[in-house]
Each structure stands twice: as C-alpha cells, then as structure tokens.
Amino acid sequence: MNMYNYHADLIIKIDVILLGASLLLAAAIVLYILVKRHTNALRDKGLLELKRALYTLFQSGNEDKTCLGTVAGSSVQQFLDIQGNRRRDAVFFNQKEQALFRECFVSSRALRRAEEAARNSHNKWQRIEAIIALGYSGKEETVRILRKSLTAKDQDIHYFTAIALAQMKTADSAHALIGLLEQDHFMQRKLVSLLESFPAGIAGDIIKLLDEKDPSVRFWALKLLPKFKPMQCRKKVEALAGDPSDKVRAAVCECLGALGGKESRPVLEKCLEDETWFVRMRAVQALAQTLGGESIPVILGSLNDGSIPVLDTVKAAIKDNILAALPYMKKTFLEGDDFARRLCLEAIESSLAETADPALREKIVRAFKDIDATSAKTMERWLDA
Amino acid sequence: MHSLFPKITYIISVTFFLYFLVLIAYYTFLAIVGFIEERRKRWESEAEIYPLVYFSSFTVPVSIIIPARNEEEWIRDSFLSILNLNYPEFEIILVDDNSTDRTLAILDEILDLKIRNTQYIKHFKDGQVKEILKSAKYTNVTVITKTGGLKKAGAVNAGLNIARYGYVCVMDADTVLERDALLKVMAYIEKDPERVIGIGSYFGLSNGFDIKDGIIKKRSFSYNPIIAYQNLEYIRSFFGNRIAWSRFNSMPNVPGGFGIWRRDILYEMGGYATDFTCEDIELTFRAHDYIEKRRSKDYKILMLPYYVSWTEGPSNIKSLLSQRSRWQRVVNETVWKYKYMLCNPRYKAFAFLTMPYYIIYEVLGVFLETISIVLVLWGWLTGLLGLKVFIAFFCLSITAQTFISLLSVFAFMRSQNVFRAGYVAYMIFLAFVEMFWYKWLITISKVIGTVDFLRSKKTYDQYQRAKR
Numbered sequence: 001m002n003m004y005n006y007h008a009d010l011i012i013k014i015d016v017i018l019l020g021a022s023l024l025l026a027a028a029i030v031l032y033i034l035v036k037r038h039t040n041a042l043r044d045k046g047l048l049e050l051k052r053a054l055y056t057l058f059q060s061g062n063e064d065k066t067c068l069g070t071v072a073g074s075s076v077q078q079f080l081d082i083q084g085n086r087r088r089d090a091v092f093f094n095q096k097e098q099a100l101f102r103e104c105f106v107s108s109r110a111l112r113r114a115e116e117a118a119r120n121s122h123n124k125w126q127r128i129e130a131i132i133a134l135g136y137s138g139k140e141e142t143v144r145i146l147r148k149s150l151t152a153k154d155q156d157i158h159y160f161t162a163i164a165l166a167q168m169k170t171a172d173s174a175h176a177l178i179g180l181l182e183q184d185h186f187m188q189r190k191l192v193s194l195l196e197s198f199p200a201g202i203a204g205d206i207i208k209l210l211d212e213k214d215p216s217v218r219f220w221a222l223k224l225l226p227k228f229k230p231m232q233c234r235k236k237v238e239a240l241a242g243d244p245s246d247k248v249r250a251a252v253c254e255c256l257g258a259l260g261g262k263e264s265r266p267v268l269e270k271c272l273e274d275e276t277w278f279v280r281m282r283a284v285q286a287l288a289q290t291l292g293g294e295s296i297p298v299i300l301g302s303l304n305d306g307s308i309p310v311l312d313t314v315k316a317a318i319k320d321n322i323l324a325a326l327p328y329m330k331k332t333f334l335e336g337d338d339f340a341r342r343l344c345l346e347a348i349e350s351s352l353a354e355t356a357d358p359a360l361r362e363k364i365v366r367a368f369k370d371i372d373a374t375s376a377k378t379m380e381r382w383l384d385a
Numbered sequence: 386m387h388s389l390f391p392k393i394t395y396i397i398s399v400t401f402f403l404y405f406l407v408l409i410a411y412y413t414f415l416a417i418v419g420f421i422e423e424r425r426k427r428w429e430s431e432a433e434i435y436p437l438v439y440f441s442s443f444t445v446p447v448s449i450i451i452p453a454r455n456e457e458e459w460i461r462d463s464f465l466s467i468l469n470l471n472y473p474e475f476e477i478i479l480v481d482d483n484s485t486d487r488t489l490a491i492l493d494e495i496l497d498l499k500i501r502n503t504q505y506i507k508h509f510k511d512g513q514v515k516e517i518l519k520s521a522k523y524t525n526v527t528v529i530t531k532t533g534g535l536k537k538a539g540a541v542n543a544g545l546n547i548a549r550y551g552y553v554c555v556m557d558a559d560t561v562l563e564r565d566a567l568l569k570v571m572a573y574i575e576k577d578p579e580r581v582i583g584i585g586s587y588f589g590l591s592n593g594f595d596i597k598d599g600i601i602k603k604r605s606f607s608y609n610p611i612i613a614y615q616n617l618e619y620i621r622s623f624f625g626n627r628i629a630w631s632r633f634n635s636m637p638n639v640p641g642g643f644g645i646w647r648r649d650i651l652y653e654m655g656g657y658a659t660d661f662t663c664e665d666i667e668l669t670f671r672a673h674d675y676i677e678k679r680r681s682k683d684y685k686i687l688m689l690p691y692y693v694s695w696t697e698g699p700s701n702i703k704s705l706l707s708q709r710s711r712w713q714r715v716v717n718e719t720v721w722k723y724k725y726m727l728c729n730p731r732y733k734a735f736a737f738l739t740m741p742y743y744i745i746y747e748v749l750g751v752f753l754e755t756i757s758i759v760l761v762l763w764g765w766l767t768g769l770l771g772l773k774v775f776i777a778f779f780c781l782s783i784t785a786q787t788f789i790s791l792l793s794v795f796a797f798m799r800s801q802n803v804f805r806a807g808y809v810a811y812m813i814f815l816a817f818v819e820m821f822w823y824k825w826l827i828t829i830s831k832v833i834g835t836v837d838f839l840r841s842k843k844t845y846d847q848y849q850r851a852k853r
Contacts, residue, residue: 007398007399007402007774008771008773008774008777011402011774011777011778011780011781012773012777012780014406014781014784015777015780015781015784018409018781018784018785018787018788019780019784019787021788022784022787022788022791022816022817025788025791025792025794025795026791026813028795029791029794029795029798029809029813030806030809030810030813032795032798032799033798033806033809034806036798036802037806084434086431125428125432128428128432129432132432132434156429159576160432163432163433163434163437166437167434186577186578186579186580189443189445189575189578190575190576192443193437193438193441193442193443193444193575194437194441196441196442196443197437197440197441223443227442308506350501353499353501
C-alpha cells in the first residue's frame with residue numbers, strides 16, 4: 001500500500017472549500033454588521049422624524065396637514081416601535097405621543113394593511129406583528145379579526161392574539177379572553193394576569209365563571225375577583241367554601257381575605273377545620289387579614305394543628321398582632337404543650353426583633369412579664385445582648 | 386511488523402479525516418437549526434410586551450439561590466445587580482459556603498444581617514448549617530452560613546431547603562445580572578408553565594467591564610486573547626449547539642451560572658447531587674432521565690439566546706487550564722453515569738443527537754484528536770506520509786475549526802449587538818489562528834481532566850480570581 005500522499009488531493013479540495021466558505025462567512029459577518037448598523041440608523045432617523053412631526057402636530061392642535069401626512073404614512077413596524085418603545089435607547093416616546101400617534105394610525109392605510117395581514121398573511125411573524133399592531137390600535141372593529149386568530153392552531157399566533165386583546169381593554173376583548181380561560185388550561189395563569197389590568201366593568205363576567213363546572217376556571221376566577229373588589233359577589237364566593245376541590249376552597253379563603261369585611265368570619269372559621277392543610281393555612285391568613293387582632297382567639301386554636309405551614313402562618317399572625325395576642329397567650333403558656341409554647345415564644349421574639357419603636361418594645365416586654373416572668377427576663381437579656 | 390506501521394497510520398489518518406468530516410456535518414446541521422431557532426426566539430422576544438409581565442400580580446415569583454465561597458471580589462456587584470432586577474416578586478437566598486475571606490462581612494455591610502428563627506427543614510444533603518440570617522433592610526433576603534465540604538451542590542441544596550417559590554433560579558456569586566434577566570426568561574416560562582421545567586439563557590464574560598454597585602457602566606470587551614477566545618467559545622457553544630439542542634429538547638446543560646428550574650421537579654429528583662465535581666450538567670442529564678422514566682408528560686428544557694448575565698472568566702493560562710480540566714472531569718463523570726442513555730429510543734433526541742456528541746467529541750475527542758495528530762506527525766517524520774498530505778490534514782483541522790466558529794459568530798451577530806465591529810474582526814482573526822495555540826491549551830486541559838477523572842478526583846478547584 002503506497003501511503004505517501006494518499007487522498008491528499010481530496011483533502012486539499014475540502015480544505016479549499018472550507019477556506020472559501022470561511023472567508024465568505026467572515027465577509028458576510030462584516031457586511032452584515034455594516035448593513036445592520038445602517039438600517040438601524042435609518043430606522044431611528046425615521047422615528048425621530050415622526051417624533052418631530054408629532055410635536056408639530058401637538059403645537060398646531062392636530063391641524064398641520066404635512067405632519068398629519070407624515071404620521072399617517074408610517075408603517076406597521078414604526079407603529080410598533082412607538083407603542084412598545086422598542087428603540088428606546090435611541091428615541092423614546094411618551095404616553096401623549098403614543099396616544100396621538102395611535103389616533104392617526106387608526107385612520108391610516110397602514111392599519112388596513114395590518115388588518116389584511118392579521119387575516120391572511122402566510123408569513124407567521126408578519127401576521128403576529130399585524131395582530132399586535134391591531135391590539136395597540138384599540139379599534140373596536142378589529143376584535144372580530146382577533147377573535148378569529150384566537151382559534152388558530154399555531155401556538156404563537158394564539159398566544160400573541162391573547163396579548164393583543166389584552167392591549168385593547170374593551171368589553172369585547174375581555175369576553176374573548178374570558179372565553180379562552182375556559183378552553184385553554186395551559187394559558188390560564190397568563191390570561192388571568194392579562195385580565196387583571198382591565199377596567200372593573202368586567203367583574204360581572206368574572207363572577208359568572210364561579211358557576212363553571214371546571215374547578216380550574218372557578219379557581220382562577222376566585223384569584224382574579226379581588227382585583228376588582230366586587231362586593232356583590234361575597235355570598236357567591238362564600239357558597240364555594242364547600243367546593244369539592246381543595247384548591248377552590250383555599251382560593252375562597254384567599255378571596256374573602258382580600259375582599260375584607262367581618263361578614264365572612266363564620267365561613268372562614270369553618271375553613272379552619274378543613275381536611276386539607278393549605279385550606280386551613282389560607283383561612284388563618286384570611287382571618288388575620290380581615291379581623292386583625294380580633295382574629296387571635298380563634299387563630300390560637302390552630303396551635304394544635306399538625307401541619308407546619310399552618311403553624312408558621314399562626315405564628316406570623318401572632319407576630320403581626322402581638323399586643324392583641326399577648327393576653328390570650330397566657331392560657332397557652334399555662335396549659336399548652338411545649339411545642340405551642342415554643343411557637344408563641346418565637347412569635348414574641350420575632351416581633352420584638354422587628355420592632356424599632358422602643359416604647360412598643362417596652363409594652364410588649366411588660367405584657368410578656370405578666371404571663372411568664374422568667375422567660376421574659378431571659379428574652380430581655382438576649383435582646384439587650 | 387515493519388509493514389504494520391503504514392497500515393496503522395493509514396487507518397488512523399482515515400479515522401481522523403472521517404472524524405472531522407462528521408464533526409463539520411454535525412456542527413453545520415446544528416448551526417443551521419440554531420440559526421432558524423434563534424430567529425424565531427428573536428421574533429418572539431420582539432413581539433412580547435414585557436410591561437404586562439412586570440406589572441402583573443400573577444407573575445410567577447422566583448427564589449434566587451446564590452452559593453458563595455470566598456467571593457469578596459464580586460459579591461457586592463453580584464448581589465446589588467440582583468437587588469436591582471426588574472421583576473415584581475422574588476426572594477434571594479445567599480448561601481455562604483464556609484468563606485474565609487470578607488464575603489460575609491461585605492454582605493453584612495449591604496444587608497445589615499440579623500439572626501432569625503426561621504423554619505429549616507432538611508430535605509436535601511446540605512452539610513451543616515450554622516446560622517440563618519435575615520436582612521434588616523430587605524425583607525426578601527436570607528443568608529445561610531454553612532460548613533463547607535459538599536461543594537456548590539451542597540450550598541444550593543441548603544438554599545433549596547428554605548426556598549418558598551415555585552421556580553428556583555440558581556446562579557454564581559461572580560455573576561452580574563442584566564436588569565431584565567428574570568423578566569425575559571420568566572416571560573418565556575409563563576407561556577408554557579406546565580411543560581417548561583428548566584431553562585437557561587446566554588451569558589457572556591465580564592472581564593474588562595466597568596461595573597459599579599451592580600450596574601454595568603461600560604461594556605468594553607477584553608482584547609486579552611485568552612478572554613477573547615473564551616467569548617468565541619461561548620458563542621460557539623450557545624449559538625452553535627445549545628440553541629439547536631433546545632429546539633429538539635435535548636439540551637444537556639442548563640448552566641450553573643444562570644439557570645431556572647421548577648422547584649417541584651428539583652424536589653422530586655432529590656435536589657442537587659453532591660458526589661459530582663460540578664452540579665449543573667449532571668442535574669440536566671438527571672432531569673431528562675427522571676422525567677422520561679417517572680413521568681409520562683411532555684416536558685421542555687430550554688436555552689434562550691438573550692444575554693441575561695455576565696460572569697468573570699479566567700484571564701491567564703493557569704486559571705484556564707484549571708477551569709477547563711474541571712469541566713472535562715465533570716463531563717466524563719456525567720457521561721459515564723448516564724451512558725445507558727446513548728441511543729436508547731426512550732430518550733428520543735437526547736439519545737441520538739446529544740449523547741453521541743458528548744461521547745465522541747467531549748469524552749473520546751481528546752483521545753481521537755491527540756492520537757491522530759501525534760500519528761500524523763509521526764507518519765510525516767518517519768516518511769510514511771508525504772509533506773503534502775500532512776499539510777492537507779493540518780489545514781483541514783484549521784479550516785474545519787474556523788468554519789464552525791464563524792457559522793456560530795454569524796448566528797450570534799444576527800441576534801446580538803453587543804460587540805463593536807473591531808472586536809468582531811478580532812474574533813474572526815482569532816478563529817483562523819485558533820488551531821495554532823488555543824486549541825492545544827484546551828486539549829491539554831482535557832487530557833488533565835480525563836486523567837483526574839480516571840484517578841477519581843472529585844474536588845472543586847476554584848481558580849484564582851483576578852484582583853479588581
């Protein structure tokens with residue numbers, strides 16, 4: 001076998017191909033940087049011109065025809081750059097400018113082109129860009145197009161349509177998103193986070209969701225309701241305290257706690273006996289939230305709870321309402337078990353450590369001395385140290 | 386016997402030749418997929434409306450765990466960068482792993498630390514916890530001090546034991562985060578929280594940066610060739626491989642420098658493994674293994690192409706060798722443990738796309754490359770191979786390496802705009818001359834790492850930090 005220059009020509013050919021490709025790539029990279037820099041500069045220049053035109057429009061009370069023409073002749077990309085401040089490092093648009101631009105854009109040809117692209121474009125990302133633009137435009141009539149896009153099989157189109165609808169903040173767009181809440185389980189958290197920024201007017205539709213069969217829909221409706229504080233729903237929420245789903249029952253406690261008011265006390269007290277630990281935990285939190293210091297006698301009963309998160313919540317409630325809690329703790333110190341005593345001590349210690357006001361600290365220590373003079377002295381020494 | 390040498394030389398030369406061809410084909414395939422995937426992610430990022438995530442009270446809160454051991458040079462900036470994050474709700478758990486320098490004192494200056502009664506339930510192997518401290522200034526900050534001995538994994542486990550939120554972000558104490566790091570990554574998780582269990586994103590080297598109080602004042606990339614080559618390597622690794630692997634859900638490594646995991650998965654898997662040199666690769670391999678074996682659901686472990694953080698890289702040859710030999714050791718340890726995943730259809734793309742790469746290139750590559758280069762050189766010196774074929778082989782290794790690097794740089798430049806044109810030109814030049822020296826440094830570190838692996842060395846050798 002003659003090995004001397006075996007396959008050398010083939011390898012050299014491959015070398016030449018790879019070297020050529022590498023040099024081409026190197027040139028392409030440099031060229032790309034230059035082109036990108038140039039296009040970015042043009043993009044920023046266009047935006048700057050629009051900013052100037054918007055300023056002139058402001059000054060003329062929307063009368064300057066030339067500037068109106070400049071603004072109305074802008075592209076979908078420019079509209080998105082302005083509404084999303086996507087080029088904020090170069091040009092920043094404030095809310096007034098964004099609103100004025102939106103006003104001009106709604107009556108422009110570009111919006112019609114965006115509508116067309118949102119309906120029919122075969123280029124997925126162009127379609128998404130158009131969908132987002134429709135969302136920013138806030139034009140009522142475009143909801144129909146967006147509703148149709150919501151049914152798209154493509155996950156990205158589906159997702160960004162929801163985002164666009166959330167930008168509109170109208171009753172129609174809220175309906176569309178609420179409808180999706182019932183259909184798309186993967187997106188429920190996202191949908192709720194989008195819906196929370198809507199005006200309180202949508203609360204009625206959210207309340208209706210409490211009757212849904214799907215427990216996850218009821219759960220998210222309960223999570224969302226406190227954002228709008230609709231007091232008329234209290235009874236309906238309380239009725240769900242006996243829901244078969246423990247997640248829903250926990251959300252009921254959370255919702256009642258956030259809604260506030262003492263009316264729900266009996267329902268929350270009943271939840272303290274729930275079989276699931278996180279329902280009991282939420283009930284303790286809700287009671288402390290709604291009743292403050294008044295909740296202590298009820299909450300102290302949970303010191304026998306077998307669940308550590310529940311006990312931690314009780315401890316936190318005692319700590320937050322320490323002055324109200326101290327008189328009731330005497331019984332625990334005298335009759336309670338070691339673990340309950342330790343929890344109470346920890347709560348007192350934490351409240352003292354976190355209190356900056358010396359008068360309040362003095363008050364706590366004095367009240368504590370009445371209950372357990374020895375422990376109080378030890379703690380005082382520890383705190384001084 | 387005399388006629389055996391030409392045959393061996395021939396076989397080795399052909400193997401070497403085929404090895405490079407397969408490698409070029411593999412990298413080109415990954416680069417093309419990565420190129421498409423990066424474009425898709427860029428579109429998604431441009432279309433996303435981040436203020437909606439930032440201002441929502443339903444945005445998923447995150448527990449950030451930072452293990453630290455003798456990080457007095459970086460801890461201030463790193464910590465302040467986290468406090469400055471644009472994210473609605475997060476807690477910070479810093480675990481001081483028996484530092485002997487001023488790490489804890491610096492933290493106390495920033496945070497005003499106080500001892501607190503905090504529930505600590507030991508779920509995972511974490512060593513001996515000494516104290517749990519809370520910040521008097523920031524209610525969302527906890528500092529755990531512990532004895533050393535279980536490496537970074539033990540420290541992260543200690544943090545995991547008290548983490549409250551559903552997602553856990555593990556990062557290094559020498560890492561400075563971009564302000565929107567969590568926002569960008571969590572926005573992605575929120576799109577599909579049921580399936581995304583682990584996610585990482587791109588990070589670069591901060592050597593040469595002007596950083597003050599956790600804020601990057603000036604990004605001036607170091608022209609030190611050791612640093613510039615590492616920048617090139619990071620680009621090659623993230624944009625050349627990981628983005629493409631992520632597309633096929635066969636990502637082998639959510640980086641320890643910045644990685645987010647769903648906490649329930651970490652709990653089910655028993656936290657981080659303390660018996661490996663490093664923890665991140667092993668955890669990612671284990672997650673693929675665990676999910677495929679125990680759960681029948683769809684899952685995703687992803688890599689995003691956004692810059693989220695900046696970390697210090699070794700700036701001299703000694704530090705580089707130390708770091709890379711450790712990386713090699715952990716790759717060997719992990720691949721050896723999970724060798725059964727290779728070509729096992731249960732693990733889908735991970736078994737056929739990632740595992741073969743790890744075994745052929747990352748583990749055996751060091752032998753293949755070293756032996757073949759030595760033999761080709763020997764063949765030429767003994768007259769078995771002509772000068773022409775010798776030079777052709779050498780040029781092949783240069784052009785192949787350069788082509789692969791430039792493919793990744795091109796994908797990177799489309800996505801990111803951080804480097805000045807001059808620096809990119811410098812990296813292009815370095816790509817052409819990599820085979821003349823830097824490649825050999827890495828090969829040497831791989832050899833050291835492999836020898837250490839064979840000697841069952843398990844220590845975590847922290848390289849000497851440069852004074853700032």
